[in-house]
Structure formats: structure tokens, C-alpha cells
Amino acid sequence: MHKHSTVEVLGCSGSIGIPGQGTTSFLIDDDILIDAGTGLCELEFDRLEKIEHVILTHSHLDHICGLPFMVDTVGVGRNSPLKVYASKPTLDALKQHVFNHFIWPDFTRIPSADNPVMVYQEISPEQVLHFGKRQIQVVEVAHTVPAIGVFLFTPTGGWCFSGDTHQTDRLFDLINATKKVDYLFIEAAFPDKEKWLADLAKHLCPSLLFDELKKITVPGCEVWISHLKPKDRTLIEHELQQYPGAQPLRILSAGMTFTI
Known part of the structure; x- marks a missing residue:
């Protein structure tokens, strides 16, 4: 019998x-973290210690700010380096602007360059990473900085997280091609009255999201919404309820767990 994987929502607010x-921060089983936003900071020490891999969708602060604290908290006691996977532009941003000795120590050189507590792993679009029977594939999406969405495939199912995105096509091509995505986590950051801001910031609002979801041609994919900005959360939720699709859109909340 196949062992299922779980995706735990540590944080998903805008x-x-x-x-x-x-x-934004999602924990796959005990050992793979997707993004490291403030939601990560709710985890207790012994759970932080079990994380071996961190995959970052892009360099914005709400997706990376927990990583410096996590590696500082757990780092020197680790048995093996924490592996941080991201595209080259995201890794360059971390090196230049975060782990640069001014904002935070460079943990890729602590305690020494030969024996660091953290290492960078560059990933390219559509690359597939293998973690036992779990596969993770990344895909480019449209945002104000280089950004990726993430697919998780297990022997029993699939999950997709769009990351921060505006209108995009390849993500949906892959959903339709694989035919085994049980859950899609996708954002709706702004209400429709701020569509101009969604276009500027390369995020989605409900009307844009509804058009994006028309691109899904395969059945059986539950859609869950993340990244609602707290100021307009109630309004965005109301607008999402107007979704004309066959199934209602559901709102993510910290503490939820999904079996894949």
C-alpha cells in the first residue's frame, strides 16, 4: 500500500x-518546505529540526522571511546542510540582499565554507526533483520578479501551488497534461475594485482568477485560494463566492492539512 504525503498549511495570508x-509557507510531510513566510515561525523547534529541503517560489519577503530565522535556530545543530532550492535570480537575491553579513550572516560559510549549515541548489523551470517516491516539478509563472509554481506528485495523487502569479498559461498546460492534480492552491490577492493594482503587482483578483480557471480542462481538481490581503479579505471572499464554475472556491487557512 502506498504511503500518502501530506501538505500542511503553515501560512497562506497575503x-x-x-x-x-x-x-505563505507549506510543509510537505515533515521534511520539505515550500516557501518560508511568517507562517513558518509558528512551528516549534523539534519540527523545524526535521526540515531538510526548502523550495522558494520567488524572492519576495513574505515568502522568505522565516528562512533566516530557521537556519539560525536549527543550523549549527544540524547533521547535514539545509538545502535551499530556487531559481538563479532568487538565489542571487538571497546572496546579495539577505545572507550578506549585513542583514544576516552567510550560513553557506558557517561554520566554514567546507562544512556549511546551508547550501544553495539552483533549479531551472520544469526541472523535476526526486525525494524518494515524491516528485516535485517547478514551472515559470508571471510575477514582478522571476517566480515559479510548484507541483508535487506522489504515487497516489498530485498538488499544485501557483505561487504568486498573474495571468499565466504553462501552469495550466501542465495541470491538464498530468491529469492527476487533486488540489490547486492559487492566489486572489486583491478585490476586483483594485484590478489595476493586481495588474501592476502581477497578482490575481477574483475576475482575473475566474478567467484563469477556465483553462483547466481536466475534472477532479479542487481549487483553494490563498494570499488574500487582510484589509479586503471579507470583500475578496464575497467576490470569490460569485465563481460560476461547477464547484465552489474554497479559502485556505493556516492549520489545514491535505492528503496527497
Whole structure:
């Protein structure tokens, strides 16, 4: 019998301001972290210690700010380096602007360059990473900085997280091609009255999201919404309820767990 994987929502809010609802971070089983927003900071030490791999969708602060604290908290006691996977532009941003000795120590050189507590692993679009029977594939999406979406495939199912994105096509091509995505986590950051801001910031609002979801041609994919900005959360939720598709859109919340 195949062992299922779980995806735990540590954080999925578009910003801070709602207690218990941190920014983007998802934990796959005990050992793979997708993004490291403020939601990560809710995890206790012994769970932080079990994380071996961190995959970052892009370099924005609400997706990376927990990583410096995590590697500082767990780092020197680790048995093997924490592996941080991201595209080259995202890794370059981390090296230049975060782990640069001014904002935070460079943990790829602590305690020494030959024996670091953290290592970078560059990934390219559509590359497939293998973690036992789990496969993770990444795909480019449209955002104000280079950004990726993430697919998780297990022997029993599939999950997709769009990351931060505006209108995009390849993500949906892959959903349709694989035919085994049980859950799609996708954002709706702004209400429709701020579509101009969604276009500027390369995010989605409900009307844009509805058009994007028309691109899904395979049945059986539950759609869950993340990244609602707290200021307009109630309005965005109301607008999402107007979705004309066959199944309602569901709102993610920290603490939820999905079996894949």
C-alpha cells in the first residue's frame, strides 16, 4: 500500500494582521518546505529540526522571511546542510540582499565554507526533483520578479501551488497534461475594485482568477485560494463566492492539512 504525503498549511495570508494566519509557507510531510513566510515561525523547534529541503517560489519577503530565522535556530545543530532550492535570480537575491553579513550572516560559510549549515541548489523551470517516491516539478509563472509554481506528485495523487502569479498559461498546460492534480492552491490577492493594482503587482483578483480557471480542462481538481490581503479579505471572499464554475472556491487557512 502506498504511503500518502501530506501538505500542511503553515501560512497562506497575503500579509500580516490576522493573528494565527501568517504569510505563505507549506510543509510537505515533515521534511520539505515550500516557501518560508511568517507562517513558518509558528512551528516549534523539534519540527523545524526535521526540515531538510526548502523550495522558494520567488524572492519576495513574505515568502522568505522565516528562512533566516530557521537556519539560525536549527543550523549549527544540524547533521547535514539545509538545502535551499530556487531559481538563479532568487538565489542571487538571497546572496546579495539577505545572507550578506549585513542583514544576516552567510550560513553557506558557517561554520566554514567546507562544512556549511546551508547550501544553495539552483533549479531551472520544469526541472523535476526526486525525494524518494515524491516528485516535485517547478514551472515559470508571471510575477514582478522571476517566480515559479510548484507541483508535487506522489504515487497516489498530485498538488499544485501557483505561487504568486498573474495571468499565466504553462501552469495550466501542465495541470491538464498530468491529469492527476487533486488540489490547486492559487492566489486572489486583491478585490476586483483594485484590478489595476493586481495588474501592476502581477497578482490575481477574483475576475482575473475566474478567467484563469477556465483553462483547466481536466475534472477532479479542487481549487483553494490563498494570499488574500487582510484589509479586503471579507470583500475578496464575497467576490470569490460569485465563481460560476461547477464547484465552489474554497479559502485556505493556516492549520489545514491535505492528503496527497
